[in-house]
Amino acid sequence: MSVECREKIVDEPKTSPVAADLLAHYDAHARDLPWRVAPADRRAGVRPDPYRVWLSEVMLQQTTVAAVTGYFDRFVTRWPTVDALAAAPDEDVLAAWAGLGYYARARNLIACVRTVAAGHGGQFPDTEAGLRTLPGIGDYTAASVAAIAFDRPSAVVDANVERVTARLYAIETPLPAARTEIRARVAALVPADRPGDFAQAMMDLGATVCTPRNPSCLLCPLAQHCAARAAGIAESLPVKLPKKPRPQRTGTAWWIEQDGKVLLVQRPGSGMLGGMRALPDDGWSARGDGNAEPPMTGQWQRIDAAVAHVFTHFSLDLALALYRGPQIDKVAFENLNGAIWWPVDNIAGAGLPTLFAKAAAVAIQHR
Ligand code: SF4
Numbered sequence: 581m582s583v584e585c586r587e588k589i590v591d592e593p594k595t596s597p598v599a600a601d602l603l604a605h606y607d608a609h610a611r612d613l614p615w616r617v618a619p620a621d622r623r624a625g626v627r628p629d630p631y632r633v634w635l636s637e638v639m640l641q642q643t644t645v646a647a648v649t650g651y652f653d654r655f656v657t658r659w660p661t662v663d664a665l666a667a668a669p670d671e672d673v674l675a676a677w678a679g680l681g682y683y684a685r686a687r688n689l690i691a692c693v694r695t696v697a698a699g700h701g702g703q704f705p706d707t708e709a710g711l712r713t714l715p716g717i718g719d720y721t722a723a724s725v726a727a728i729a730f731d732r733p734s735a736v737v738d739a740n741v742e743r744v745t746a747r748l749y750a751i752e753t754p755l756p757a758a759r760t761e762i763r764a765r766v767a768a769l770v771p772a773d774r775p776g777d778f779a780q781a782m783m784d785l786g787a788t789v790c791t792p793r794n795p796s797c798l799l800c801p802l803a804q805h806c807a808a809r810a811a812g813i814a815e816s817l818p819v820k821l822p823k824k825p826r827p828q829r830t831g832t833a834w835w836i837e838q839d840g841k842v843l844l845v846q847r848p849g850s851g852m853l854g855g856m857r858a859l860p861d862d863g864w865s866a867r868g869d870g871n872a873e874p875p876m877t878g879q880w881q882r883i884d885a886a887v888a889h890v891f892t893h894f895s896l897d898l899a900l901a902l903y904r905g906p907q908i909d910k911v912a913f914e915n916l917n918g919a920i921w922w923p924v925d926n927i928a929g930a931g932l933p934t935l936f937a938k939a940a941a942v943a944i945q946h947r
């Protein structure tokens with residue numbers, strides 16, 4: 581074999597048998613998602629819009645595709661470009677995010693898109709390292725946007741990919757210690773010619789075939805490569821250490837209504853549900869119970885355990901108290917951060933996060 585010929589073979593993109601089988605399956609079965617460019621279109625030269633890829637990846641953190649799809653469609657209809665979203669007022673974006681949870685993501689989303697608009701000419705950086713410099717973009721999002729939007733050979737490891745990989749290689753080390761090995765295994769599999777499709781194919785396989793319970797090994801394109809399947813231990817992987825029990829917190833929200841309007845406040849910019857519109861409350865947090873002290877004197881009707889809500893790190897039993905006192909004076913009103921009167925019959929338009937939307941629904945039944 582000539583030197584030139586050897587060099588040509590070495591230079592050709594390598595695709596492992598695992599990646600080749602996975603990509604063939606993806607070509608036939610890729611999920612149709614509103615932020616995705618189908619594999620055939622991608623091969624025909626259609627490039628994904630980095631703005632849509634980034635937006636979808638931020639929304640999908642800790643959240644299912646089913647929950648995200650409607651939000652994604654509404655966002656891109658209302659704000660179709662980086663510049664449009666960057667110019668949107670904070671409260672509009674936060675209200676549009678309401679119900680999607682993990683509200684720090686919405687604040688980071690605003691900071692990130694404004695940085696891209698003002699500091700990068702409206703274009704997302706096209707490398708993992710460049711993306712990581714943006715506010716709110718961590719290792720995972722940088723890797724996924726770099727791979728999917730720009731076909732960079734990044735190892736994209738979300739919970740689905742973690743599960744597929746732990747099973748494929750029968751990795752019995754518990755999470756999170758197993759993550760280093762999982763990442764290295766994925767990195768070794770990423771094909772040079774289709775890294776974006778490979779990342780999405782792994783995610784799809786974990787979401788649709790290699791599911792947490794009852795994985796469909798008989799339908800799996802990786803079955804012949806899979807060590808966990810061969811050992812009959814697929815469903816027991818990945819191994820997870822038992823979770824610490826969630827602390828239980830209590831708090832109270834205050835429903836103050838007059839002339840058909842309810843008093844809403846704006847929560848502080850950082851911390852739980854930061855920057856969101858909300859009912860006033862008594863200062864509960866992940867670290868402690870609320871103090872149950874109402875924001876003003878007067879008669880209150882208390883409804884205990886009105887709403888039970890589970891956050892990532894704690895559970896909250898939220899009581900509700902309805903104000904039955906005289907008209908609110910101006911000083912009491914102005915003492916509350918960002919206070920506004922909001923029409924009760926349009927409470928759905930206030931963009932309350934789920935916890936307070938549930939509390940408002942209970943209050944409306946008891947008013
Ligand atoms: Fe998952 Fe089964 Fe496929 Fe292995 S063979 S990757 S366990 S679905």
